[in-house]
Amino acid sequence: MKEGLPLSDLKQRAEEKAKQRISGTSSRRQEEKEIxxxxxxxxxxxxxxxxxxxxxxxxERKLLRVTAYCRVSTDDIGQVxxxxxxxxxxxxxxxxxxxxxxxxTFVDDGFSGTNTDHRPGFRRMMEDAIAGxxxxxxxxxxxxxxxxxxxxxxxxxxxxxxxxPIAVIFEDVNLNTLDQTSNLILFVLAMVAEEESHMKxxxxxxxxxxxxxxxxxxxxxxxxxxTVKGPDGKKTLVIVPEEANTVRLxxxxxxxxxxxxxxxxxxxxxxxxxxxxxxxxxxxxxRGYLRNERYCGDILARKTWTPNFHDxxxxxxxxxxxxxxxxxxxxxxxxxxxxxxxxxILNSAKFSRNHKFxxxxxxxxxxxxxFVSINVHWAGYDADDYYRISSVVMGEAEGNLxxxxxxxxxxxxxxxxxxxxxxxxxxxxxxxxxxxxxQAEIEGTDAGNEQTDPEDPDGFQVASGDxxxxxxxxxxxxxxxxxxxxxxxxNRLLAETVEILLNPLERLLAVRKCDPSNSNAISLGSKxxxxxxxxCRILFDMLGWNAECRYxxxxxxxxxxxxxxxxxxxxxxxxxxxxxxxxxxPVEQIAEKQETNDSGKVIxxxxxxxxxxxxxxxxxxxxxxxLEEIESRTFGSPIFEHDGNIRYSPIDDDxxxxxxxxxxxxxxxxxxxxxxxxxxxxxxxEEKKDxxx
Numbered sequence: 001m002k003e004g005l006p007l008s009d010l011k012q013r014a015e016e017k018a019k020q021r022i023s024g025t026s027s028r029r030q031e032e033k034e035i036x037x038x039x040x041x042x043x044x045x046x047x048x049x050x051x052x053x054x055x056x057x058x059x060e061r062k063l064l065r066v067t068a069y070c071r072v073s074t075d076d077i078g079q080v081x082x083x084x085x086x087x088x089x090x091x092x093x094x095x096x097x098x099x100x101x102x103x104x105t106f107v108d109d110g111f112s113g114t115n116t117d118h119r120p121g122f123r124r125m126m127e128d129a130i131a132g133x134x135x136x137x138x139x140x141x142x143x144x145x146x147x148x149x150x151x152x153x154x155x156x157x158x159x160x161x162x163x164x165p166i167a168v169i170f171e172d173v174n175l176n177t178l179d180q181t182s183n184l185i186l187f188v189l190a191m192v193a194e195e196e197s198h199m200k201x202x203x204x205x206x207x208x209x210x211x212x213x214x215x216x217x218x219x220x221x222x223x224x225x226x227t228v229k230g231p232d233g234k235k236t237l238v239i240v241p242e243e244a245n246t247v248r249l250x251x252x253x254x255x256x257x258x259x260x261x262x263x264x265x266x267x268x269x270x271x272x273x274x275x276x277x278x279x280x281x282x283x284x285x286x287r288g289y290l291r292n293e294r295y296c297g298d299i300l301a302r303k304t305w306t307p308n309f310h311d312x313x314x315x316x317x318x319x320x321x322x323x324x325x326x327x328x329x330x331x332x333x334x335x336x337x338x339x340x341x342x343x344x345i346l347n348s349a350k351f352s353r354n355h356k357f358x359x360x361x362x363x364x365x366x367x368x369x370x371f372v373s374i375n376v377h378w379a380g381y382d383a384d385d386y387y388r389i390s391s392v393v394m395g396e397a398e399g400n401l402x403x404x405x406x407x408x409x410x411x412x413x414x415x416x417x418x419x420x421x422x423x424x425x426x427x428x429x430x431x432x433x434x435x436x437x438x439q440a441e442i443e444g445t446d447a448g449n450e451q452t453d454p455e456d457p458d459g460f461q462v463a464s465g466d467x468x469x470x471x472x473x474x475x476x477x478x479x480x481x482x483x484x485x486x487x488x489x490x491n492r493l494l495a496e497t498v499e500i501l502l503n504p505l506e507r508l509l510a511v512r513k514c515d516p517s518n519s520n521a522i523s524l525g526s527k528x529x530x531x532x533x534x535x536c537r538i539l540f541d542m543l544g545w546n547a548e549c550r551y552x553x554x555x556x557x558x559x560x561x562x563x564x565x566x567x568x569x570x571x572x573x574x575x576x577x578x579x580x581x582x583x584x585x586p587v588e589q590i591a592e593k594q595e596t597n598d599s600g601k602v603i604x605x606x607x608x609x610x611x612x613x614x615x616x617x618x619x620x621x622x623x624x625x626x627l628e629e630i631e632s633r634t635f636g637s638p639i640f641e642h643d644g645n646i647r648y649s650p651i652d653d654d655x656x657x658x659x660x661x662x663x664x665x666x667x668x669x670x671x672x673x674x675x676x677x678x679x680x681x682x683x684x685x686e687e688k689k690d691x692x693x
Contacts, residue, residue, distance in 0.1 A: 013035075013039060063099060063100065063101040064099060064100050064101065064135045064136050065100075065101045065103045065133070065134040065135050065136070066094045066097075066100045066101065066102065066103060066134065066135070066136040066137075066138060067103040067104055067105065067106060067125065067128075067134045067136070067137055067138070068086075068087075068090035068091070068094065068104075068105040068106070068137075068138050068139065069105070069106050069107075069121070069122070069125055069137055069138075069139040069144070069145065070083055070086040070087060070090070070105060070106070070107045070108075070139070070140075070144070071107070071108040071109075071119070071121070071122075071144050072108075072109060072110065073110070080109075083107055083109055086105075086140070087105050087107065090105055090138065091105065093138075094138070100136075103133065103134040106121040106122065106124060106125040107121050108120065108121035108122055109121075122146075125137070126155065129159060129162070129166050130158075130162065132162075134166070135164070135166060135167070136166065136167045136168075136169060137159075137166065137167070137168045137169070138168075138169045138171065139168070139169070139170060139171070140170075140171050140172060141170055141171070141172040141173070142170055142173075142186070142189040142192075145168065145170070149187075149191050152186070153186070153187060156168055156177050156186060159177070160177060160178065165178055170189070173185070173189065175189075209322065212301045212302060212322075212324040213324060215234065215326055215329075216233075216234055216235075217235070217299055217301050217324075217326075217329075218301070219235045219236070219237060219299075221275065222237065222275060222292070222294060223243050223246065223247060223274065223275035223289060224239065224240060224243045224244045224246065224247040224295065224333050225237035225238065225239060225240060225243075225244075225294070225330075225333075226238050226239075226240050236329070236330050237294065237329075237330040237331070238330070238331070239331055239333060242687075243273075244333045245680055245683065245684065246267065246272045246273075246684075247289065247295055247333050247334070248333060248334060248680060249263075249266075249267070249272075249677070249680045249681065249684070250263055250267070250286055250289055250290060251290065251295070251334045251338055251339070251342055251672075252338075252672045252676060252677045252680065253266065253677060254290060254342050254345055254346075254355070255338060255341055255342060255345070255357060255670055255671070255672050256356075256672060256674060256677055257355055257356045258355065259283075259349075259355045260283035260286045260287055260349075261283050263281075263283075263286050264281035264282050264283050264285065264286050265281075266681070267281045267286070268280055268281045270681065270684040270685060270688055271684075271688045271691070272684060287346065290342050290343075290346060291343070291346065291411060291412075293339070293409035294329075294330070295332065295333045295334055295339060296332045296333075296334055296335065296336040296338070296339035296340075297327070297328050297329060297330055297331060297332030297336070298325065298326065298327045298328070298329060298336070298407065298409050299325070299326050299329040299330070299409075300323060300324070300325045300409040300410060301323060301324040301325070302317055302321055302322065302323045302324060303316070303317055303323065303410070323410075325407070325409060325415060327407060335404065335669070335670075336403070336404050336405075336406070336407075337402075337403035337404040337667070337669035337670045338669075338670050338672070339408075340403045340404075340406050340408050340412075340670070341357045341403055341667075341670035343408050343411070343412030344357065344380030344381070344412060345357050345380065346412060347379055347380055347411075347412045348377075348378050348379035348380045348534065350379075351377050351378070351379045351533055351534045357380070357670060358375050358378045358380065358519065358520075359665045359666055359667050359668060359670075360372060360381060360385065360389055360401055360665075360666045360667060361373040361520070361663035361664060361665050361666065362389055362390065362393055362663055362664060362666060363393075363501065363661050363662075363663050363664070364393055364661075364664050365656070365658060365661045366656055366657060366658030366659060366660075366661035367558075367565075367656060367657050367658065367659050368501060368503075368510055368512075368565070368659060368661065369393060369394065369656075369661075370390045370393050370394040370503050370505065370506075371390075371501035371502065371503045371508075371510055371663075372386055372389065372390060372501060372502050372503070372504070372663070373499055373500075373501050373520050373663035374499075374500045374501060374502055374520060374535055375519065375520045375535075376483070376500065376520075376522065376530065376531075376532035376534070376535040376536075377531075377532070377534060377535075378534060378535075379533075379534035381538075382414070382538065383504065383538050383541060383542045384414065385401065386502065386504045386538070386542075387504045387505070388401060389401045389666060390503060390504050390505050391505060394505060396505065400666070401666045401667050402667060402669070403667045403669055403670055404669050472488055473488055473554055473555075474486065474488045474489035474492050474554070474555040474557070474566060475488070475489060475552050475553060475554050475555060476489065476509070476511075476552070476553050476555060476568060477529070477550060477551070477552050478536060478539065478540075478545075478550065478551040478552075478553070479529070479536065479550050479551075480533075480536055480537065480540055480547045481531065481532070481533045481536055481537075482529035482530060482531055482532055482533075482536065483500075483529065483530050483532050483535075483536060484528075484529040484530065485498075485511070485524065485530075487527075489511070489555055489566060490524045490525070492555075492557060492566065493511065493512075493513055493524070493566065494513070495513030495514075495524065496516065496523065496524060496525065497513070497514055497515070497516045497518070497521040497522060497523050497524065498511050498512060498513050498514060498521070498522050498524060499511070499512055499513075499514035499518055499520055499521060499522070499663075500520075500522065501663070502539075504542060507542075507543065507569070507570045507571050508567060508568065508569060508570065509553070509567070509568040509570055510565050510566065510567055510568075511555070511565065511566040511568075512564075512565045512566070512659065512660065520663075539570075543570055543571075545575070546575065548577065549575045549576060549577050550575070550576045551573045551574065551575055551576075552573060552574045552576065553568045553569070553570060553572070553573045553574075554568070554572070555567065555568050556568075556569075558659075560657050560659070561657070563657070563659050563660060564659070565659045
């Protein structure tokens with residue numbers, strides 16, 4: 001028997017003995033194994049002492065500092081009892097354990113378990129844990145701790161790696177995260193908790209779909225209204241008179257020309273309270289209230305949605321989910337005409353030079369019947385508005401442009417895809433790009449995903465601007481953001497201010513002189529383009545023009561009895577793709593750069609860089625004129641034919657003339673007189689004085 005020899009030396013001794021033995025029947029490897037077996041069997045382990053390991057669940061501290069964590073997902077009043085009972089039960093349980101010391105209880109009341117970032121109680125608990133303020137966390141279940149798999153595993157491992165390790169005890173499965181077998185079990189439980197959360201989220205979406213389709217909307221507290229439940233169990237809104245006056249003042253001031261900052265300052269000075277009880281207003285708060293469709297009695301549900309149940313981040317619903325709209329859901333504080341007018345003002349705020357509402361004005365008599373007077377800075381109307389009112393006036397459709405009958409609940413945008421379902425307007429979900437591609441394949445149509453080449457604008461042939469020198473012809477240049485009347489057109493009009501009118505049905509533009517007091521008047525005399533982004537964007541979309549191109553339209557004059565108007569057929573235009581050097585320069589300036597006059601004789605260089613002398617100038621000009629006449633019949637012409645018989649006849653012939661007939665104002669139901677606004681302000685001022693006394 002070998003005494004005091006460490007077990008680690010046995011193998012080495014066995015190998016040494018094997019080298020000394022000679023065997024003709026066993027291999028060297030077998031001999032080594034046999035010797036090792038003999039050494040192990042003869043070893044007694046004397047003078048070797050074992051020190052038993054301390055289990056990781058037991059900490060050297062005499063008393064373990066224990067905290068509890070409680071959470072409920074909703075902030076309903078009924079959950080208060082649940083939270084208080086959990087707090088009391090944990091406090092009693094920890095204090096009754098002689099080896100535990102009660103540290104406290106962390107609570108998240110009304111917070112989802114799918115994202116720990118949104119739970120202040122949980123975040124505070126983890127900060128104290130990392131700071132070493134307690135040793136054990138006790139909670140009801142994995143789902144109470146976290147429903148997100150990565151969050152749950154990540155925090156548990158962080159606590160396990162803490163020095164000293166911090167245990168998490170899940171009561172329902174009696175699991176301690178410091179046990180050796182806890183990791184696999186915890187992973188499975190966390191995965192199950194996450195899937196449960198996912199299933200609950202899907203069930204909630206189905207429930208909302210059912211509720212909304214039957215008019216059972218989610219109706220939170222709103223300034224100006226109180227929420228009540230009717231006999232049928234449906235919630236509705238009833239007006240709170242004192243708060244409703246605050247809402248009315250906001251709308252009335254906006255309609256009478258005040259901007260958002262002025263409205264906010266007035267409400268702050270008058271001491272009016274917001275929905276959250278604050279007396280301090282700003283432009284953002286005012287805009288939020290002015291955009292709420294519930295103030296005109298309508299309701300639009302599911303304006304936002306949550307793509308990911310993990311982070312609960314909402315995004316604007318632009319067709320990903322069905323939306324539900326019900327007009328006249330409750331009593332209105334302002335009329336729908338006033339609310340719609342306010343939306344158009346807000347939509348045009350970044351373009352318009354003032355904050356007043358510009359009603360649509362259309363000519364109803366004379367040769368320009370059906371032409372809409374254009375305010376180039378106003379973005380409150382879209383192409384549909386122009387088409388609709390022009391169709392009605394020209395007798396192509398019935399109805400009128402009535403703000404009271406329009407539904408614009410989605411940020412001032414007209415709803416499309418409405419379908420009735422049990423009295424509720426359902427806005428059908430738009431197809432995704434993938435779904436559109438499949439639908440196009442089934443129907444054998446183009447999915448519309450091809451990009452337009454700026455070198456080939458739809459419907460137009462692109463030609464060099466040198467072929468169409470209209471320096472002496474009256475033309476208008478259009479870009480996506482501006483229009484420019486050239487000098488020849490301005491000289492022919494003989495006016496300081498003009499009015500631009502559009503007939504969308506005939507795709508005609510008219511320019512006539514007007515009085516400077518006209519709200520849509522445009523001043524002439526400047527060589528700079530006129531900034532007209534709102535109008536140009538509508539015009540480009542209406543005509544299918546390419547936004548990357550500039551368009552040039554030749555004007556023709558119609559004169560009768562000394563009264564004239566410039567007419568432009570928008571279908572007969574020239575499209576030009578701007579190059580690097582010509583992008584921001586008119587054709588005239590580019591031509592001037594190509595001329596050299598150093599010697600006083602050379603005025604132009606042709607394609608072969610051959611100088612033309614003054615003597616050949618007349619010959620060259622005549623050649624270019626003939627070329628322009630020939631090429632203009634093919635280049636720059638649209639690929640479709642335009643039928644102008646409807647409107648050209650009365651203008652050209654002996655039809656009703658009256659070319660300066662005033663454009664009649666439409667949709668005036670929104671108006672609020674100044675006395676009403678002043679009366680509201682004085683009433684609120686008296687209320688403020690009474691509160692101070």
